[in-house]
Amino acid sequence: MNKEPQLSFSNAQRWRIGANVLVSILAAVVVLVAVNILSARHYRTWDVAGGSDPSLAPLTLRVLGAVTNRVEVTVLFDRRSPTFSSVSRLLERMVRRSAWLQVEYVDYIRFPARAEKVRADLNLLPSDTGDRVIFHSKDRTRVVYARDLSEYDYSQMLTQRTIRRIAFKGEQLFASALFGLIDADPVTVYCLQGHGEQDPEDTDDQMGFSNLKNSLEELNLKVKTLVLDSNTIPADCRLLVVANPTSPLSSAEVAIIQNYLSRGGRMLAQFTFSSLFRPPTGLEAMLENWGVRVGRNYLVDRAQNDSDEPGVSILGEFSDHPIVKPLRRSRLYMVAPRSMELIAAGSADTNPPKVTPLLFTGEGGVAVSPRKEHERQGRLPAAVAIERPGGVLAGVGLPGTRIVVVGDSLFLGNKLIDQLANSDFARLSVNWLLDRDLLLGGIGPQAIREFTLTLTQAQMRSVRWLFLGVIPGSVFLFGGWIWYRRRF
Amino acid sequence: MQAYLVLVRRELGAYFVSITGYLLVSMVLFLVGLSFVDILGKLNVEPTDAPITEQFFVTVYFWMILLLTAPVMTMRTFAFERSAGTYEALMTSPVNDWQVVLAKFTGSQLVYLIAWLPLAFYLVVVSQFSNDASILNIRTLASTFGGLLLIGSVFISMGCLASALARSQVIAAVVTYGLGLGLFLLSLRSLMETPAEGWTGDLLQYVSMTEHMEAFARGAMDTRPMVLYASLTVFFLFLTTRIVEFRRWK
Structure with missing residues (x-):
């Protein structure tokens, strides 16, 4: 007897059920996609760590x-x-x-x-x-x-031959890079030339400033050179860099710079110990009117150097000024910087400048004259920041003046700018001089936590035994015992 | 609800009254132990700036465990019932299809969690040998387990679907493994020399499990992966329910 297998449902019913399943699956796919598109557009993130x-x-x-x-x-x-x-x-x-x-x-x-x-x-x-x-x-x-x-x-470099990474400065640098992209048209920085100053186009290892120029361009600045052959400093000059002039500026040139500064100009002035063996440039006298005396001496830190000869200075003592606040755990690599001394501003100014030391030697600092005489001792400043708030002159509002004076210029030369936090100092100084307060302070280096494990060979063996043998083995044996109990 | 709880208990019993569940848990523990011994060996030589939770979830061991355990755990859910002849009895009992699917999913999920739970103990043991107690952060540990639960839910729901589709347990396991591996390979954007751009790149980033798990292990919570994994789980469970229904009326 040939019996046809009987279907529970007719073909039409089976087709309807199949179609129903298919449609509901398609609807579920649409809902899945829609929910995730919405989720991708409207999301929330938070750190629980x-x-x-x-x-x-x-x-x-x-x-x-x-x-x-x-x-x-x-x-x-x-x-x-x-x-x-x-x-x-x-x-x-x-x-x-x-x-x-x-x-x-x-x-x-x-x-x-x-x-x-x-x-x-x-x-x-x-x-x-x-x-x-x-x-x-x-x-x-x-x-x-x-x-x-x-x-x-680097403190354990000599004893244990190790250099530890202690802080990460990424946030500060990435924010700065982003700012450089979104900032409006670049502002112009002029580097004074004509008196043997260090040149932003010079690629020489020691004296060249081409790497500094690159760093400034990364801050969205246009770097130009300036020879003072006219009576004024260009109107688009937002910052004047005077780096280590080796021959004196004429009194007219000094007057132009003084005039620029008194009208709210910005200047980064740098000297080197070698300028001690040459006549003053004229800037020193001008800076005394701003409350700073550039010492006719260079700094040596007794904690680092027993000799009075000009040599490397590692400076790690900073003030609370916004320029150096982010550098608190850092150090600068300088070459025998000239000392700075805070004095009363030269003229009877109704709006006197405020002078703040930026970085110092340690307590063992000594200011050594070219004749190797010890002129001053103690915690001595190697750089200062000068700020005079804006005022009103003949009914016209004037912007504030800002000046940074550093006793060394070699530390920003092509070779040394990459040492320690030298480039950070340059970047922060320029940002402060240009009122880019957004890029100062607030984003300090983030301390790096370093995790190490200290296990002896015996402890390592015990842990290996525990993790690979005891724990998985116990679970397996327990399962085996359950299985055995149920079976027999 | 009562029926659902009875079914969950039945599922758990199926794992832990036989040797299957124990074998599975001890296998996971062995692999986790192997990865920890590896990490310990490395950290004993070289310091790291990443907490221990992060160390583990970037290893190949973690993904190996995840990709292998889900198929083994879920292959028996429906396929075994069919081969053992208990499927019809289950389907004719007074329970809804979705209750059956949900109970099987919950049972597998609980076994999955039990298998991972000793990981917390391993982490505590390792942190005892560290110079810094913050190598193990409790909040990070919680977010890590949250991530494990979410990603595990997707794999297990996929396994339930494969088991409902296949007649053989082996085929179910292979299908689950294949689906899981496919999803995992989508995550490996970093291995692509020329990364995808435009919407393809956005999509690949959106589904990148490796990046999500690394973020969970760091304590970085984001609603996007949470919604993705929750919705995928619900989707696969819905498909499973429809397959089970379809088989009932077929």
């Missing part, structure tokens, strides 16, 4: 809030670099705050071809290698180099 993953500084948030164009951030890094995790974590926090940031990680060790393409796109020289983070928006590019991202502790 507390201290180990701090939020961004208010200044960084302000800079991120001001970004209104797409910024491509290329992290050209070897992922094994110790700085990489700090960089990626910081960028992740920044991306969460600004959807305009598009981050791409390019590991040039694993993907050399991709790295080469990035280099070519950004016109980087083949010799320009190393880890860096590149910020690019429209026609502007800012580069933050890995070497600038960390602060190191």
